[in-house]
Amino acid sequence: MARNEERLHIVMFPWLAFGHMIPNLELAKLIAEKGHHVSFVSTPRNIERLPKVSPNLATLINFVKLPLPKVPNLPENAEATTDVPYDVVQYLKKAYDALEEPFTRFLESSNADWLFYDFIPFWAASVASKLGIGTVFFSIYTVPLMTFMGPAMFLTGAEPSPRTKLEDYTVPPLWIPFPTTVAFRYYEVVKIADSLSDNESGVADTYRLGRTIQNCDFVAIRGCTRFERQWFQVLEDIYQKPVIPVGQLPNTVSKEGEEKDTWQWMIDWLDKQVEGTVVYVAFGSEAKPSQEEVTEIGLGLEKSKLPFLWVLKLQRGPCDPEVLRLPEGFEERTRGRGVVCSTWVPQLKILGHVAVGGFLTHSGWSSVVEAVQNEKPMVLLTFLADQGINARVLEEKKMGYSVPRDEHDGSFTSDSVAHSLRLVMFEEEGRPYRENIKDVKDLFVNTENQERYIENLLNLLSERRAPNLMA
CATH class of the missing domain: 3.40.50.2000 (Glycogen Phosphorylase B;)
Structure with missing residues (x-):
């Protein structure tokens, strides 16, 4: 197990979209392969729809089913974004936020060392921190996207954002110091305007993201420095906390x-x-x-x-x-x-x-x-x-x-x-x-590099074990 001799218990709590759950499952498998225990938390129907893990990892990855609370305007059995039209996804977020109490109860009994959480449940980090559990924001989004979205203080509204209209998202922001064409097209921003401001979930996605960044101990992110070196450097400068690559997490699951x-x-x-x-x-x-x-x-x-x-x-x-x-x-x-x-x-x-x-x-x-x-x-x-x-x-x-x-x-x-x-x-x-x-x-996508990223991540998790274990 390299330097991380003691087995860790990591809880993973991805957003209810298969584009989020599958990369989380891939990371869970890579962590379990090193002998660590993972609790993968989602709703019953989503867990049933996930690809099965291999028998040698089944004892190390525990799937925890939390029933999704019922909320108005959310259809019966809708537990993932793929189950509902786009304009209904905000109600899915509302139901997801209502998982805070059962998720807290699970964490209290979990004896977990670390929580890996997504940006939609922005409240999860404060729950974990109160229990002495370390927190990692695991972003399945790329480093260029997270860099483009910018510092947490602008996302939360703690400081006035330099972006005041949709057109501001169609040009690279001032905090990116190198020449780039990376920005949204106007028609792309219009389609996601509901994520950039208040919506039916009661909380804007930008606020969720900002609070998630602020509250975590560090950020783990899908990507590799060999491919995106400049972007990684800028993101660490923006966040003022470690940003750890976990590799591209190529898909190995099958149905x-x-x-x-x-x-x-x-x-x-x-x-x-x-x-x-x-x-x-x-x-x-x-x-x-x-x-x-x-x-x-x-x-x-x-x-x-x-x-x-x-x-x-x-x-x-x-x-x-x-x-x-x-x-x-x-x-x-x-x-x-x-x-x-x-x-x-x-x-x-x-x-x-x-x-x-x-x-x-x-x-x-x-x-x-x-x-x-x-x-x-x-x-x-x-x-x-x-x-x-x-x-x-x-x-x-x-x-x-x-x-x-x-x-x-x-x-x-x-x-x-x-x-x-x-x-x-x-x-x-x-x-x-x-x-x-x-x-x-x-x-x-390089197998040796992917292996190295996971080793580095686990070494960091072992060195910075949850605060209650370091006291």
């Missing part, structure tokens, strides 16, 4: 039961395609395009003349009133050339297939990591949250090419989709994207 049948027909189809010609299209578990966007994406795939495998989320939960439809006649016109799937798919295996030559993605960081792992160049189409900042980072490093869009409303055309796909996958102008994704792989 064995679902995967076997789904993968069989997919691999049969992929095996028949010419190497490097298939476009894989997927926008993660959260993003749901509008009907207009689905139409343009579909027609763009059709115009590209490329074979495609499109994972399309038709609804965000059973209560979503808008069910997406494919363009009229689309399936008939593309039959034999393309496949549309509306259920879960084994994305990592698809990206690893030699037939896949490009990835049309929302720029969610887990998908980005999987693309780099498998050396697939990316065409970028952002929808919400951190995706705009991720896309700018990928654009700067020429790892991904964004579909051209109207800067104000974010609209795009089928022609721009078709052109972007062909450029990145086949044209001379897109060569840098195809080459850079291979060149950056070792810098980005």
Whole structure:
């Protein structure tokens, strides 16, 4: 166990989104592999939907189920962001905040050394600190995004923020001292405006983030210094506390039961395609395009003349009133050339297939990591949250090419989709994207470096054991 001879007990408390829970589970597995105990806290239905851990880790990772309190306007059985339309997510936050009392009771009986918590439960750190438990804000968001959001004093409103209007988020802030194009587009900021101010949950996301940063002992963050060195330095200067990289946490989980049948027909189809010609299209578990966007994406795939495998989320939960439809006649016109799937798919295996030559993605960081792992160049189409900042980072490093869009409303055309796909996958102008994704792989996802990050993290946790143990 290197320097951390004594076994630690770490509690992990991620936000109720699979884009948060899965990276937390990956980190939990890496910690458990070193012999430490992890209590992974979430709601019953989410825990049931998480991939199963391997038998050798099952005794070290304990899944703790806390029933989600009922709140008005939140549908029955809605326990994750993917279960509800976007405008209902604020009520999910309200229910999550109501977990404070049962979560406190669990911590009181846990004998935990450390709490790793997300930014939505900003109250969790003060609960843990009163019990003598050390606190770590574990950010699944990237270092550029956290740096762009800025110091806690501005986020909490303790000092007047230099950002007074949405347009202020479309330029790099003054606290970033090096030249960069990393900022939101206007249409991206408009979509997340409810996160930047008061909302139905009663607490703005920016305030939650600011309090989370202020109250933790230190920050652990998904990323690696070899890829983002400048950003890490600025973030530590802003936060005035240690910022510890935990690596990119490449996905190793699978859903064995679902995967076997789904993968069989997919691999049969992929095996028949010419190497490097298939476009894989997927926008993660959260993003749901509008009907207009689905139409343009579909027609763009059709115009590209490329074979495609499109994972399309038709609804965000059973209560979503808008069910997406494919363009009229689309399936008939593309039959034999393309496949549309509306259920879960084994994305990592698809990206690893030699037939896949490009990835049309929302720029969610887990998908980005999987693309780099498998050396697939990316065409970028952002929808919400951190995706705009991720896309700018990928654009700067020429790892991904964004579909051209109207800067104000974010609209795009089928022609721009078709052109972007062909450029990145086949044209001379897109060569840098195809080459850079291979060149950056070792810098980005490296097993030895991932191992080193976890060792460094655990050594720090052992040295700075919870205050009650150091007294």
